[in-house]
Amino acid sequence: RKEVEQDPGPFNVPEGATVAFNCTYSNSASQSFFWYRQDCRKEPKLLMSVYSSGNEDGRFTAQLNRASQYISLLIRDSKLSDSATYLCVVRSNDYKLSFGAGTTVTVRA
């Protein structure tokens, strides 16, 4: 079983729509959680960390559910520039990160 699993999508949404997706992780001892963004043929970049109480960064909202071992990302008022692959990332109790394979979001005009 993969440590981090994501729905690959693609999620095709119109501009202005809300899109949300989850990822699940297998290690209940995981300590830190992140969403990274990766544009086509580019390097991943940190989008936001995910805190236990949930957190927002502009149009992006991240939630953590430790009991069910999943993380979610919600994007409000989608922009064309939000089209990307979103990587769910989890750190366990050492200094290595585990990456999901990514969820692809395409925002259309």
Place this chain on the structure above:
Amino acid sequence: DAGITQSPRHKVTETGTPVTLRCHQTENHRYMYWYRQDPGHGLRLIHYSYGVKDTDKGEVSDGYSVSRSKTEDFLLTLESATSSQTSVYFCAISGTSGGPDTQYFGPGTRLTVL
């Protein structure tokens, strides 16, 4: 953007040849990592370093070796390249005063082994 460069950016080589990829940082970060990324897989850790001359294996280390003789450089070597090592390779750095949670990635190297 974090000061990370990778070289070469693209390489085509033949099965059985040795290949060395270089990662160079100007951020004085303690931790450096090599990942590979393949379709349908997340980034998978090959090797990482937690200081000069201090390295350890990741989950897909077979067929790869690394060296770190200076803080700024982390080399990944494929001793005898195979077609299964065709991939995109990313270097990452992390960890200034805190832990290595936030990783900054280099632009990647596209390696094709024929």
